[in-house]
Amino acid sequence: MSGYEAGLYPVREPKFKWMYVVSSISPPPSATEDFTKLTRVHDWRNYVPECLRKAWPDLLEETRMAVALVCDDVASDEEWE
Numbered sequence: 796m797s798g799y800e801a802g803l804y805p806v807r808e809p810k811f812k813w814m815y816v817v818s819s820i821s822p823p824p825s826a827t828e829d830f831t832k833l834t835r836v837h838d839w840r841n842y843v844p845e846c847l848r849k850a851w852p853d854l855l856e857e858t859r860m861a862v863a864l865v866c867d868d869v870a871s872d873e874e875w876e
Contacts, residue, residue, distance in 0.1 A: 824863040826852045836875055842866035 820839060830848050833840050843851075843866055851859065 820860075820863050820867055823856075824859045826854075826856075826859070828859075837870045837873055839863050839867035839870045842869045 828840065828851055830840055830843065830851075843862060847854070847862060854862070
């Protein structure tokens, strides 16, 4: 089983050392992520700013994953009745 299959994704920390984090984002965000097909609740894509959506295909894989992880953390705090 690869790291991606196990839910482990490489993310660079500020000192540029590789580390792995466990993520609920599966599959990992791709360069062709479709931001027009959002779900209503707990969808990390809802929290990606428009300026990053426009630049998404040009971002590095590590950058896309970092953005997705931060947005996923925000989305996980949503409370719905």
